Amino acid sequence: MPWFAARTPLALSRVEEFVRSNEWSCASVGAQLRQRTPLDMLKRHTHFEYFTLDGQQGPVLAINMENSFGFRYPVLSETAISAGAAMELGGRSPTSGRRSMTVMGREQAVCGVEASVRLTFGREPKYRVEYYLMTRQAGSVVEGRSRVAEQCRFLRADARHTDRLLAMQIAYEEEEVVVDGRRVDPQATRFHLRDDLREQLVYFATHDGRAVAKAGTNARGFTYDQIGGVYTEPALRGHGISTALMQVLLNSITEYKKNAVLFVKKPNKSAIAVYDRLGFETRDSFVISYYQ
Known part of the structure; x- marks a missing residue:
């Protein structure tokens, strides 16, 4: 499934463009990109990846912000959700097998990650808190x-x-x-x-x-x-x-x-x-x- 690590300034700029157009649902992700340089994010153990259906240079349809402490914030378009991007993310991401992990985001995205973690690792969240997202x-x-x-x-x-x-x-x-x-x-x-x-x-x-x-x-x-x-x-x-x-x-x-x-x-x-x-x-x- 086409998830790619955003390790270069060009890749991060593509992530930023997607986040800007979806920031109503992920302001804290936008804040990380706005306030931190790539070196800052590396020091803070934060990394990004992006999802496309048309090769590494194709249109970005989803992104994921993750850190080594088990925090994950997926932001998915409707097209990415339909394509199973969240299922792939939960099934192969390094933090999925961690004992302690937090996943946050719009309900559809989080549900997809939960389903994949359940299928791959047999795990259920210990606590699940539901909110309304208001703008x-x-x-x-x-x-x-x-x-x-x-x-x-x-x-x-x-x-x-x-x-x-x-x-x-x-x-x-x-x-x-x-x-x-x-x-x-x-x-x-x-x-x-x-x-x-x-x-x-x-x-x-x-x-x-x-x-x-x-x-x-x-x-x-x-x-x-x-x-x-x-x-x-x-x-x-x-x-x-x-x-x-x-x-x-x-x-x-x-x-x-x-x-x-x-x-x-x-x-x-x-x-x-x-x-x-x-x-x-x-x-x-x-x-x-x-x-x-």
Whole structure:
């Protein structure tokens, strides 16, 4: 099956062209290509491959981003899915036999990889989390604020705010990220939070001088910024703070002439309602499968 390693600048430029046209579904892949040189990606143990039906120089119909730590992100066109590209990817890729592996992407692509891993290695994901993938075209947000939100201050965060926001980040990861009951490592969380505050657009809300909510980007692609880490203290949920904070973040993203994308867990009806009001549109189902 025609998968080819993208090892040269020319091959990576072909991968980039495909990603740009599909970035609404893979902003974090776009961010890797936009921010990293080929040497950077080699140092980070990240590699790309691409799929064609017409030889190595044929039109790119799918790509796969993968690293040596077992993370995989396939991005497939409908033509590639019909041609069985995902099945081939799961059956022969070096990480497929790893004890620990994570596969994420649009549902059709992930399902194809899962089916191939099942057939070839007899393995099933230990955890499988389903989301809606939602996008919003660039444009300012004008929406009235609730009484409680009017009492808040909304501030741009940077690395100086790491310790001020750390407790909320840990709570967010425990609530939304950890899937196997393990505890969050505060030191690792602090390290990654500090990096995000240096590189990403992150805003937080204060109420009575205390940080109570946060939201930001976690990947900045070519034309899409991916939003993540949206969290409000439980006692203040339902008072419009998250909506107002997202409004501030979206207006900032629009200043960079970027579209916005996020994925939200399917049972999270309250968050979905907020994103609907802010102009997001559900585009597809998104899945993260964890093999252990």
